[in-house]
Amino acid sequence: MTYTLVDLAEQVGATLTSGHDEVITGVSTLQSAKQGDISFLANSHYKKFLTKTKASAIILSERDSQDCPVHSMVTAEPYLAFARIATLLHPQASAQAGCHATAVVADDARIDQSAHIGANCVIESGAIVAADAVVSPGCVVGESAKVGKNTKLMANVTVYHGCEIGDNCLLHSGVVVGSDGFGIAPSKEGWVKVPQLGCVIIGDDVEIGSNTTIDRGALGDTVIGDGVKLDNQIQIAHNVVIGDHTAIAACTAIAGSTSIGKNCVIAGAVGIVGHLEIASGVTVTAMSLVTKSIAEPGVYSSGWGAQPQSSWQRQVAGLRRLPKMMRRLQGLGK
Amino acid sequence: MTYTLVDLAEQVGATLTSGHDEVITGVSTLQSAKQGDISFLANSHYKKFLTKTKASAIILSERDSQDCPVHSMVTAEPYLAFARIATLLHPQASAQAGCHATAVVADDARIDQSAHIGANCVIESGAIVAADAVVSPGCVVGESAKVGKNTKLMANVTVYHGCEIGDNCLLHSGVVVGSDGFGIAPSKEGWVKVPQLGCVIIGDDVEIGSNTTIDRGALGDTVIGDGVKLDNQIQIAHNVVIGDHTAIAACTAIAGSTSIGKNCVIAGAVGIVGHLEIASGVTVTAMSLVTKSIAEPGVYSSGWGAQPQSSWQRQVAGLRRLPKMMRRLQGLGK
Amino acid sequence: MTYTLVDLAEQVGATLTSGHDEVITGVSTLQSAKQGDISFLANSHYKKFLTKTKASAIILSERDSQDCPVHSMVTAEPYLAFARIATLLHPQASAQAGCHATAVVADDARIDQSAHIGANCVIESGAIVAADAVVSPGCVVGESAKVGKNTKLMANVTVYHGCEIGDNCLLHSGVVVGSDGFGIAPSKEGWVKVPQLGCVIIGDDVEIGSNTTIDRGALGDTVIGDGVKLDNQIQIAHNVVIGDHTAIAACTAIAGSTSIGKNCVIAGAVGIVGHLEIASGVTVTAMSLVTKSIAEPGVYSSGWGAQPQSSWQRQVAGLRRLPKMMRRLQGLGK
Structure with missing residues (x-):
């Protein structure tokens, strides 16, 4: 797709300083942009690349536009404007409607005629695939599961029986929705499985990264709210509830029955x-361990950053002697 | 399935206070139960829901039965009794025997006639699938691998050549059994691969959560004992041995040649x-790092819980200055 | 395969003390070796097994050869020699050329006639599979993706559109190459997806463990250098660059736009x-959190090892009171 700069600016509500009729054909970074590309500056770390960029135009804040050597598209939110412009310039090809000849679709599955079912997919009895949905090759959609409108499953996704995925979602390869929660009861003869009888209910506009797993509820459902964004290799245990518009980065694990509020990061x-309540608006920093409920929004952390091994060893040695030190300090105080 | 309350009590060896002929049709939580449901109380955290429950009967301890507004089913182990009753009330449908037309089964694979091989499965040469086993759609069972009696592989499981899975196991989607261990030897030209010549041997009554990976042994096998329960996204490296009835929660990683005892949590x-020996009966708490062998049963921990960022920062700053503080304290002591 | 001891010694440039014509048929550990096996001693931890071994010959260092009760094959790098000898004795069977009848291969995909495409694979439009490559059952190779010469994808691997895998690579089951990076921009209506327009470019001689995920670049590519070795369940975010011959163990996660040097461990x-620069030759120990760029080679660590819960609790309590202690200590100093 190509657009004039003024068309793009109007689409995202930004202000142009010049170059209204310039034709834009693609997006790029400041460093690798060429004539016809639009780029953006959202992180001051990259400002050093501004002066030498070959881009035709830059999306940036008013303050940075002073130093822009090419056409400026000014907005308070350059990254957001970039996201929207990149989507306009690089629209996704739509998949062809219909079921591939090698797909195995149960007679009583309800596949909308505008949906695409890829090669070697398996759609089991009673499953529903709604309008404009895309089920890519190798996916398995279990009995009575539901894939919402315009939702896309990339290759090799597995959705267990009875689970529901809303509209406009994107699930990446290797995602598993609805596997059994880890419910086991101790007995004299070993662990006894607790049947996992709930489902997973996923809202609209949810993205789920590759190889993320979401277990079905034990009793009642595991619930992922609207607009939730999950990165790769996240683990969501049974009966977890994640509030609308919460974003979670890769490899995070949430244990059973914990509830996370809205707009968390x-x-x-x-x-x-498990069994915690995390308020809305909470931010948790990388590799922290959350062991208690959090009632107030704010930033929460644990752990500490890596250091050269010798200083790290001295700190760990200190930590081990801390209880003794504290007693000595109390003695000295007296 | 429906049962009378007295039938259920007999099955699990519990004592009824009343309502012997009450008909039970399902299980539910205390909060969402309705007439005909049986619920349970095992965690005092949920006792607040007892008085208003609409369940027909509750499985609980003798102590809690005092406060039960409906029929009590009394037992010393309410969660265990619940697990068994839920299994009775919600039996799993058994899969139809036979191979789906789209499954690709090697001529010399030995598939028991009571086993089910789903759509688009691949069963390679010399593989064995025993009686009543279920191989769900999209699974690949490698050359000479073995799937035991009544074992179920959910969709999109991969079992590499030569690996053996015992009886009555359940492997969830995305599980990989038998990928190469991470064996590499340094050389001047870079890393040289060490062939991984062992297998994975999995006992009976093992459950493995979605996207868990278990590597084959380098020399000798990786061994998972009977009754072991593994949650999702666990990583078991080559030549690890896990003792019978050990349970491991999600996202735990065990490095090569480490041996874990029986009945660990x-x-x-x-x-x-890697290369550690963990005794039987050891409990390790969430997100701990185990760097040494553990000879005695007990609870082991490391790490600390997340806190508001300002107090966390002061603690980390303190940790960094600990070595200096200790020297100063020693000076003061003198 | 069988070799005489002297043939093997020549192949790896090692020195035999005796037994030149001994016939070797396999490799084994010191403990389980039998007549005809060759074993190795590289880790002094296992020296205790040397005296009673039943192996026909042992690969070991000159120092250890003093205590070797059987034929010694002496080399400065026993583990490396073992890797090469095990590869000679246990060569991999080569796959049959051609596409399985159930594979779905686009008309315009270019599959070398020596390549093997397994059952139920899907090879999309414009994809290239080079000479001697093996694509195992259930793999999906996306539009215009490229699989290099003699590269092997094990079962159920997914390669997204446009991604390129070099020659002589090995990707284990469940690997996902090229899923979207986690690029989202906040807006008043929730998160807006940032299109992920780059690819993943993987060099030659790369091994990738099961269920590892590598996201495509947002703008520009995610790049994995030659000879990189990745274990299972690793997460590589968008626009990460990993230098040649770096090895990464299981479950490590690298956030977006971070660059790792060469020969790191x-x-x-x-x-x-994210957004860090890690120099070449850096080692990071298990479960560390790297929060800052590392400019110098060396060993870096954070975290501390698990201990019995009572001593751990005292240490954590001390850590929490550290800021107060420091103030008190300063007071005492005065």
Whole structure:
């Protein structure tokens, strides 16, 4: 797709300083842009690349536009404007409607005629695939599961029986929705499985990264709200509830029955133990371990950053002697 | 399925206070139960829901039965009794025997006639699928691999050549059994691969959560004992041995050649380094890093819980200055 | 395969003390070796098994050869020699050329006639599979993606459109190459997706463990250098660059736009935040969190090892009171 600069500016509500009729054909970074590209500056770390850019135009804030050597598209939110412009310039090809000849579709599955079912997919009895949905090759959609309108499953996604995915979602390869929660009861003869009888209910506009797993509820459902964004290799245990518009980075694990509020930002490799309540608006930094409920919005952290091994060893040695030090300090105080 | 309350009580060896002929049709939580449901109380956290429950009967301990407004089913282990009753009330449908027309089964694979091989499965040469086993759509069972009696592979599981899975196991989607261990030897020209010549041997009554990976042994096998329960996204490296009835929560990683005893409980996101011996009966709490062998049963931990960022920053700053503080304290002591 | 001891010694440039004509048929550990096996001793931890081994010959260092009760094959790098000898004795069977009848291959995909495409694979439009490559059952190779010469994809691997894998690579089951990076921009209506327009470019001689995920670049590519070795369940975010011959153990996560140098060794379950530069020759120990760029080679660590819960609790309590202690200590100093 190509647009004039003024068309793009209007689409995102930004202000042009010049170059209204310039034709834009693609997006690029400041460093690698060429004539016809539009780029953006949202992180001051990259401002050093501004002066030498070959881009035709830059999306940036008013303050940065002073230093822009090419056409400026000024907005308070350059990254957001860039996201929208990149989407306009690089629209996704739509998949052809219909079921591939090799797909195995149950007679009583309800596949909208505008939906696409790829090669070697399996759609089981009673499943529903709504209008404009795309089920890519190798996916398995279980009995009575539901794939919403305009939702796309990339290759090799598995959706277990009875699970529901809303509209306009995107699930990446290797995602598993609806596997059994980890419910086991101890007995003299070993662990006894607790049947996992709930489902997973996923809202609209949800994106789920590759190889993320979301377990079905034990009793009642695991619930992912509207607009939730999950990165790769996240683990969501049974009966977790995630509020609308919460974003979670890769490799975070949330244990059973924990509830996360709306508009939270959970960084990567965080662990959150079970049966907690996390308020809306909470941010948790990378690799933290959350062991208690959090009632107030704000930023929460644990852990500490890597250092050269020798200084790290001295700190760990200090930590081990801390209880003794504290007793000595109390003695000295007296 | 429906049962009378007295039938259920007999099946699990519990004592009824009343309502012997009440008909039970399902299980539910205390909060969402309706007439005909049986619920349970095992965690005092949920006792607040007892008085208003609409369940027909509750499985609970003798102590809690005092406060039960409906029929009580009394037992010392309410969660265990619940697990068994839920299994009775919600039996799993059995899969139809036979191979789906789209499954690709090697001529010399031995598939029991009572087994089910789903759509688009691939069963390679010499593989064995025993009686009543279920191989769901999209699974690949490698050369000479073995799937035991009444074992179920959910959709899109991969079992590499030569690996053996015992009886009555359940492997969830995306599980990989038998990928190469991470064996590499440094050389001047870069890393040289060490062939991974062992297999994975999995006992009976093992459950493995979605996207968990278990590597084959380098020399000798990786061994998962009977009754082991593994949650999602666990990583088991080559030549690890896990003792019978050990349970491991999601996202834990166990490095090569480490041996874990029987009846251990390893929480989620734990890291255990290689070549260790962990005794039977050990519990490790969430997100701990185990760097040394553990000879005695007990509870082991590391790490600390997340806090508001300002107090966390002061603690980390303190940790960094600890070595200096200790020297100063020693000076003061003198 | 069988070799005489002297043939094997020549192949790896090692020195035999005796037994030149001994016939070797397999490799084994010191403990389980039998007549005809060759074993190795590289880790002094296992020296205790040397005296009673039943192996016909042992690969070991000159120092250890003093205590070797059987034929010694002496080399400065026993593990490397073992890797090469095991490869000679246990060569991999080569796959049959051609496409399985159930594979779905686009008309304009270019499949070398020596390549193998397994059952139920899907090879999309414009994809290239080079000479001697093996695509195992259930793989999906996206539009215009490229699989290099002699590269092997194990079962159920997914390669997204446009991604390129070099020669002599090995990708294990469940690997996902090219899923969208986690690019989202905040707006008043929730998160807006930032299109991920780059690809993943993987060099030659790369091994990738099961269920590892590598996201495509947002603008520009995610790049994995030659000879890189990645273990299982690693997460590589968009626009990460990994230098040649770097090895990364299981479950490590690297956030977006971070660049890792050459010949690094990153242990398991490490977290590395985004937009960092890690120098060549850096080692990071298990479960560390890297929050800052690292300019110098060396060993870096954070975190501390698990201990019995009572001593751990005292240490954490001390950590919490550290800021107060420091103030008190300063007071005492005065």
